[in-house]
Amino acid sequence: MSSRRIFAKPARFAAIAPYVWMVLFFLVPFGFVLKISLSQTAIAQPPYEPVFDLTAGWDALKAAFAALSVDNFKLLVSDDIYVFAYVRSLTVALTATALLLLIGYPIAYGMARLPQRWQAVAMVLVIVPFWTSFLIRIYAWINILQHDGLLNQVLLALHLVSQPVVWLSTDTAMYIGIVYSYLPFMILPLYATLAKMEPVLEEAAADLGAPPWRVFWLVTFPLSLPGVGAGVLLCFIPIVGEFVIPDLLAGSNALMIGQTLWLEFFTNKDWPVASAAAIVLLVVLLVPLLLYERLQKRQLEQGR
């Protein structure tokens, strides 16, 4: 009796609500995109055909179904532009995530070892940039990195360079922008696991004869792996589809898949190819997501 009461009406609704949300705002739109990706481009409103018209009767609907094809996906595989864009997206995301981990880990570790009241201050400092619009912050970077920008002025004043360096429209600028923007997403999950970890474990390792760097690799790092996993995925997944930062900071000779998608959709008005590109991107990102899911399940089964 008492176990049933747990699933009283409000609780049951609470359990169902996320699924309703997923169906309404993920599965249904995904169905639309999938359908468009199987259509052909057309000069019409909407700019593709066939269009399912439920009022036109059964035969028309059957004909519309027959007109669907996977041509767009074939195009994605056969045309170098798309393959290259995917490879570049993954390369950029991997490189940026590695940089983020290298920079974020020491910061998170330092934060977790601060005295309690300073931890709160550090946390605020990490979060404060979110109070400004993301776009404004990227434009600020354009200001800093441009020909007569702050960075070049400082470098010239310090006589480190004799003439201004070209920063803008380079991969360096793009990586600066990405690392800057995503750093909080790397720091926060890392900080959460590191702050939870008992410092006495590190003391025990030292007591048992491990010098500091071994303490880190044998105890601290393995115990922070859940945070590393969360931080890496929290950064990697959105960076693969990143559009704004490469568009504003990187050169235009090599495009990421997000930029290609934008071009197809808005410049070429080719909705079907853009949709197909989006679906392939989703499938590509499904792999790390499932990996992470399995990793977490295994950790749960082992009891942390």
Added chain:
Amino acid sequence: MAEELPGTNVAAETAGGDACPAAGRPLLRIEGVAKTFGTFRAVDGVSLDIKAGEFFALLGPSGCGKTTLLRMLAGLEAPDEGRILLGGKDIAQALPHERPINMMFQNYALFPHLSVRDNIAFGLKRAGMPRADIATRVAEMVALVKLEGLEKRKPDQLSGGQRQRVALARALARRPQLLLLDEPLAALDKKLRENTQAELMELQRRLGMTFIIVTHDQEEAMTMASRIGVMKSGRLAQVASPRELYEAPRSRWIAEFVGDVNLFDGESKLRDGRRLVIGTPDAGALVVAEPREAVGTGKLAVAIRPEKVKLSRRGPVSEAGRETAINALDGVIADICYLGGTTTYKVKLDTGGMLQASVANSARLDVDAYSLNQQVVAWFTPDDCVVLQS
């Protein structure tokens, strides 16, 4: 007790190895060690010698600096002043991983991502021991703490008692010259704690190793240690055997901290041979044996342990008792606390003070028991009194 366990050879090896320093020289010498945190002087000039093979207890209330002192021995804190000599070598500034000392942490600090076997092997791997030897040693340790069959478990799949054993095996595996134990039994329930106390003592004796244990539990320290250092406010208040600490506490504070005690403040009135008479407002004039160390003439306190106080019924029967005991005080039973093995009576003295008497319940039937408000004589000998500087 007579059970022969594998690992007995550990004792032989430890005793024969470099763990045994030159005879006469202490294994560990602490010289004027001090540590300050901010403005708080946690350890304030402690000097102490510990011989090889000793089971030493650092006893004191929380915040007395005992854990800080232990952490300085392990190298987890660096002393601000003083020297720590291990086998004649100053290790005060050595890092934890450079010391032949291991520690069993409070709450054990087992590595949650490693199995029992890997936890125990952790220190051996760091010492660069060959694989085959590590396997042998781990098996030895597992047998020593009776954890056979649990080698592959992770710490969170173990009970509290089993975790305590893993922590002990891990700390012992490297055969340290000195084993530090920080409140090793605090997390166990009472019955298990008593069994483990006995096992720890047996283990220490068999391995011939030097143990330093930190505890706030005076009973635990008394049971296990051969010598106890009582700490108060960062200083060693007294270092003595359990018996000496209990029967001859050096200060009023120690007398009150270790066990129960009746204390009567007063002033020295006259000396009668080897006896001293001290006048107290609460218990009248008390005759006490002259203390070994000379006491001043100023304010003194007389301490009597409750079990040294005898009770008799008032009246002609007790007159005989009254003659043998010089200190006989009239009073009435004001409170009775039955504890099973003993009963503690609180006697309200006619002179105004309160006196606790602990009486063994040596007969099952309560024919000898006193009842509330009964008039009694409480008496004790001069030798049962300890005179303390107040």
